[in-house]
Amino acid sequence: MDTNLNSSNVKEWPSVNRLANPLVKEFISKADELRLGLIKHETGATIIDAGINSLGGIEAGRLIAEICMGGLGHVSVQTSLTFKNWPWMLSVHSSNPVLSCLGSQYAGWSLSHDKFFSLGSGPCRAIANKEELFKELMYQDSADSACLILESEKIPPREVIEKVAHDTKISNENLTFILTPTRSLAGTIQIVARVLEVAMHKIHALHFPLGDVVDGMASAPVPPPSPDFLTGMGRTNDAILFGGHAHIFVRGSDENAAKLAKELPSSSSRDYGRPFSDIFKSVKMDFYKIDPMLFSPAAVTVTALDSGKSYFGGALDAALLDQSFGF
Numbered sequence: 001m002d003t004n005l006n007s008s009n010v011k012e013w014p015s016v017n018r019l020a021n022p023l024v025k026e027f028i029s030k031a032d033e034l035r036l037g038l039i040k041h042e043t044g045a046t047i048i049d050a051g052i053n054s055l056g057g058i059e060a061g062r063l064i065a066e067i068c069m070g071g072l073g074h075v076s077v078q079t080s081l082t083f084k085n086w087p088w089m090l091s092v093h094s095s096n097p098v099l100s101c102l103g104s105q106y107a108g109w110s111l112s113h114d115k116f117f118s119l120g121s122g123p124c125r126a127i128a129n130k131e132e133l134f135k136e137l138m139y140q141d142s143a144d145s146a147c148l149i150l151e152s153e154k155i156p157p158r159e160v161i162e163k164v165a166h167d168t169k170i171s172n173e174n175l176t177f178i179l180t181p182t183r184s185l186a187g188t189i190q191i192v193a194r195v196l197e198v199a200m201h202k203i204h205a206l207h208f209p210l211g212d213v214v215d216g217m218a219s220a221p222v223p224p225p226s227p228d229f230l231t232g233m234g235r236t237n238d239a240i241l242f243g244g245h246a247h248i249f250v251r252g253s254d255e256n257a258a259k260l261a262k263e264l265p266s267s268s269s270r271d272y273g274r275p276f277s278d279i280f281k282s283v284k285m286d287f288y289k290i291d292p293m294l295f296s297p298a299a300v301t302v303t304a305l306d307s308g309k310s311y312f313g314g315a316l317d318a319a320l321l322d323q324s325f326g327f
Contacts, residue, residue, distance in 0.1 A: 004209030005098075010138045013096070016070025016104045016123040017143035023067045024147045024176055034060045043161045044172040051184025052153055058222075061189025064178055065092070068149050068190060070104030070123040072096050075193045077222070083243060083318050085327050086221040090189065092196045097216035097248075101197035102204060103139055107151065113159040116152075120164075124148040124175070128167040137210075145174035149190070153181040183232045188225045191236040195220040195297055199246035199264065202296040208260050209252070214305060218246035218297060223325050231326075234277030237295075238324035241266040241276060242317040244297030249305055257304035258311040264302070265314025269294035275324040 028048065031038050035056055037049030050056040050064060058077060065075045073094040080089040094100040108131045109120035125148070126134065126141035134140060146168055150156065156177060165172050180187040196218040204210060221243040226232035246264070250257055266272050271279055271291040283289035299314040 004211035005136075005138060009211075013099050013139060014072070015141050015143060016072065016099065016126050017141050017146050019071025020067050020104075020123045020147060021143065021145055023063070023071055027063055027067065028176075034063070036060060039155070041155070041161060041172075043158055043165075045161045045175045045177060047155055048176065048178045050178060050186040051181045052155075052179055056180075056184050056186035058185055058189055061180070061186035062193070064149060064180060064186060064190045065193035067147060067178070068105045068122045069094060069100045070126070072100035072104070073196075080219070080221075082316065083221055083321060085322055086223070086243070086325060088222040089219050090193050090195070090222060091217070091219045092193055093217040094196060095215055097196060097200050098137070098210050098213055099139065101200040102133060102210075103137055105194060105197045106133070106201060108133060109148075111150070111156070111160050111163065113157050116154055116157055116160060118150040118152040118156070120148045120150055122147055122149040122178075124164065124168060127170070128164070130167060144170065145176070146170055147176040147178065149178045149180060151182060151187060151191070152179050153183075155179065182236065183225055183227055183229055185225055188223060188232065188236055192220050192222065192239045195240045195244040196246060198240055198244070198295055199248065199297050199300065202264055202293065203248070203260065205292060206260065206263055208256070212251045212256070213248060214251060215249040216246065218244060220244040220297070221321065230277050230280065234275055234280065235324055237276040238321060240297055241272070241294065242298050242320045242324065245299040245301070245316065246297040247301040247303065249303045251305055254304050254307050254309055257302045257309070261300055261302040261311035261313035263313070264296055264300045266294055266296045266298055267314050273320075275320065277324070
């Protein structure tokens with residue numbers, strides 16, 4: 001795939017791990033006030049429980065999202081009048097959305113052993129370089145320590161931690177794993193904070209030149225968590241599918257910008273129109289039977305920097321959001 005990335009520019013990209021590591025240290029230092037559980041794994045790795053046996057919370061989720069973006073993203077919680085019944089929003093910005101979102105935040109590293117399975121996200125991915133995506137990005141990071149975020153309700157077994165250590169060539173003692181169950185507050189926040197990343201992933205899937213993406217920001221409403229995994233997962237997805245709004249700044253022709261604005265929103269998918277949990281149940285819990293074009297923000301603004309024109313696509317849907325969130 002032609003990503004239109006310039007190798008000389010990629011070489012100037014910063015280290016997402018070196019940027020994120022101070023955030024991880026500060027996160028650990030605030031464990032008590034953030035209601036986190038700190039566990040020293042038998043392998044020597046540090047495990048941070050942000051919602052399994054520890055409460056965690058909204059602020060923990062916000063900070064996890066910034067760690068997950070490799071220190072290249074800013075996440076804030078703020079009020080908004082966009083949705084009458086859901087006034088709290090997450091606002092996400094990155095001045096390097098390709099590296100921050102695709103090179104760090106994207107959950108693309110599959111890790112499993114026996115009954116344990118989780119997709120790893122965060123800066124550690126860029127050291128392991130186990131995904132085809134990094135060949136397209138032409139990026140590999142290096143650092144003495146690293147952090148991996150796992151959306152999991154279980155502590156990873158020894159075999160998974162040792163695999164991460166082997167693939168990154170980082171000692172167990174210098175690895176940190178942050179665990180964020182979907183049903184937790186922290187898990188809910190860090191998933192919805194992927195609203196910009198979801199947009200970037202679809203931009204990549206649409207074959208829009210990544211080298212033409214200059215900047216990006218996005219927002220999505222904060223959904224109520226649910227003790228039921230399927231309902232909770234559905235709400236975090238629907239916050240983006242029905243309530244997410246991304247603003248992407250691009251170089252290139254007006255024609256390409258207008259085309260992106262038309263194709264990027266979730267409503268361009270054949271599966272759009274029902275809460276995600278309903279769609280997931282209808283395909284018997286098989287993600288691969290869901291149209292991949294569904295996973296994107298509800299509304300988008302694409303600004304063509306060369307002309308100064310902006311193009312719009314999709315629309316926010318308060319009714320579907322209310323249905324999903326249980327109003």
